[in-house]
Amino acid sequence: MWPFDGSAVPPPSALRGPVSKRNKGKPWVMLEQDEFDKFVENYNQDYIYLLTRASRGEYHCLISSFTVLKDLYEVILKLHDTLNLEFRVVPYPFSFRASDELLKGFGFSPDQIAKIYGFLNFVKETHGKEFEQILEEGAPIKCVKVGGA
Amino acid sequence: MAHADLAGWIERHKDKLTSRWIDAVRADVRIQSDADLSDEGLRNHIPAVIEEVCELLRSATPPTISNTQEARVHAYIRFRQGYRVRDLVREISLLRLLLLDHLAQSLFEESLNVATESFVTAMRLIDAYIDEEISYAVSVYTETMKPHE
Numbered sequence: 001m002w003p004f005d006g007s008a009v010p011p012p013s014a015l016r017g018p019v020s021k022r023n024k025g026k027p028w029v030m031l032e033q034d035e036f037d038k039f040v041e042n043y044n045q046d047y048i049y050l051l052t053r054a055s056r057g058e059y060h061c062l063i064s065s066f067t068v069l070k071d072l073y074e075v076i077l078k079l080h081d082t083l084n085l086e087f088r089v090v091p092y093p094f095s096f097r098a099s100d101e102l103l104k105g106f107g108f109s110p111d112q113i114a115k116i117y118g119f120l121n122f123v124k125e126t127h128g129k130e131f132e133q134i135l136e137e138g139a140p141i142k143c144v145k146v147g148g149a
Numbered sequence: 150m151a152h153a154d155l156a157g158w159i160e161r162h163k164d165k166l167t168s169r170w171i172d173a174v175r176a177d178v179r180i181q182s183d184a185d186l187s188d189e190g191l192r193n194h195i196p197a198v199i200e201e202v203c204e205l206l207r208s209a210t211p212p213t214i215s216n217t218q219e220a221r222v223h224a225y226i227r228f229r230q231g232y233r234v235r236d237l238v239r240e241i242s243l244l245r246l247l248l249l250d251h252l253a254q255s256l257f258e259e260s261l262n263v264a265t266e267s268f269v270t271a272m273r274l275i276d277a278y279i280d281e282e283i284s285y286a287v288s289v290y291t292e293t294m295k296p297h298e
Contacts, residue, residue: 077214086292093225095218098197101190101226136215 033085036076040089043072047092048106054119055112063123063134070094070135097131152271155263156206158255159248163199166247167192173243182227182236190230194223195244198282202248205278206271212281220282224289234290238283245279 031039050065073094079085096103097120103113123131159166171191174183183191201219205212227237252271255263 074214080288087288088292090225090228090289090293093218093222095197095222099194099222099226101193101230102222105226105229 031079031083031085033088036079036083036085037089039079040076040087040091043069043076044089044092046072047094051096051103051106051108051116054116055108057115057118059119059122062119063127063131066131067135067138071138095132152206152209152267152274154261155252155255155267155271156203158258158261159199159206159251160203162251163196166199166251167195170195170240170244170247173247174240177239177243180236180239182230182232183240186230193226194219198223198244199248202275202278205274209270209274211274212278217278217281217285220278221285224282224286228286228289228293234286237286237290241279241282241286245275248275248279 046069050062050069053059053062073091076091080087092106093102096116100113103116108116120131123129123134127134129137171188174180174191197219201216205216208216210216224237224241227240249272252268252275255261256268
């Protein structure tokens with residue numbers, strides 16, 4: 001559940017494994033497939049939760065939450081790319097702009113989808129930047145009072 | 150070196166490229182999964198993918214997790230639509246051909262004055278971008294369907 005409490009991320013001590021030939025002598029990071037699956041499941045739940053908030057027009061602080069979630073998404077892809085892990089659970093793709101098909105697939109109605117897109121406009125209006133640009137910059141966004149992003 | 154001119158050249162013809170891609174997919178008898186999709190369903194995320202390719206050219210950076218988001222959305226939606234993976238690979242491959250052919254035409258546009266070096270770099274970026282999507286798609290299809298131990 002959001003806000004993300006970090007429970008999905010294994011503690012650093014659990015990530016250290018033996019030096020492997022495969023990793024050319026560097027200590028390698030170990031993460032079990034089951035833990036990774038859980039990590040992805042939690043990301044997916046959080047992603048849907050944030051989209052649901054957007055679909056209700058609850059935009060307050062949402063941009064901050066999406067910024068954190070994007071980092072998690074990138075960690076998942078990085079872990080998948082670099083470790084011997086598989087997408088037994090597929091992480092939902094992070095981008096949702098112009099993705100009616102995707103959002104319909106998650107069960108959102110046309111009205112809810114309109115509100116999700118409304119969030120993108122809201123971000124542009126309140127921050128003067130596109131949603132993706134803010135995420136890319138990764139700068140911490142402070143929540144503003146009532147009605148802020 | 151950024152390739153803003155080449156990105157603009159592709160972006161200006163985005164609609165035409167999308168239409169030609171739909172025709173190419175429909176005409177390819179090896180692709181079966183599109184049969185039940187309307188043109189809108191088939192078009193899906195392709196315009197967003199083309200835009201992302203243009204952004205990649207503008208920034209002249211190799212594909213990373215951050216700048217291949219729309220490609221993953223496209224692959225994920227196809228997965229959810231029940232597309233066969235080989236059909237997805239073929240349709241992505243058709244997009245690559247279309248984009249590269251279109252890029253080649255830029256060499257004959259005097260107003261663009263494209264340097265060979267710039268052309269080759271842009272070509273490689275598009276190639277790498279499409280390969281990223283294919284790699285992701287193969288992961289999603291094969292790893293999800295693998296029986297869990």
